[in-house]
Amino acid sequence: NAGVTQTPKFQVLKTGQSMTLQCAQDMNHNSMYWYRQDPGMGLRLIYYSASEGTTDKGEVPNGYNVSRLNKREFSLRLESAAPSQTSVYFCASDSNYGYTFGSGTRLTVV
């Protein structure tokens, strides 16, 4: 099925560990996004990529890096995880007719 695929679905990290969240879309969309969702708050934009080869900071970029590997893939990296990064992370792509979201990665940093 067409859509946005995120891996992994769940992850537990120790403070200071690093990891990369993977995202791929097969809809040929130019724009891709990484959001985090925390209880009682709206989704907040971490980074986005308007097209292959470009990335820009969103609302809460500190502690994260991204790579737009090609048109399909957009990864999010935590270099040194902190408990404040415990959250649910969503990747999305945009066709100008609406966002398509992945099913999320639930990350816990202990």
Added chain:
Amino acid sequence: KNQVEQSPQSLIILEGKNCTLQCNYTVSPFSNLRWYKQDTGRGPVSLTIMTFSENTKSNGRYTATLDADTKQSSLHITASQLSDSASYICVVSPSGTGKLIFGQGTTLQVKP
């Protein structure tokens, strides 16, 4: 500061009943307003997208309305079903930014 506020925070209704969720925003100007449904453990799924010039948009039992003068939108759910239990998120896109501002969502629980 651009904000999107939703009410109520949570709502419980009986199956078959109607309900209306509210969204107030301060974003101006904006290019479109969207409503998303998010099931537990899943990503948001688009229900409706309205431009600033549209007053209403329907998607099955879901009807969204928009009053750009008062900066209010509502999502009306008709003849609710158990599968409507989810979080409903109002999202506004400021003009010229390509970005989205998300409300905190309304959690709806439909009971049999």
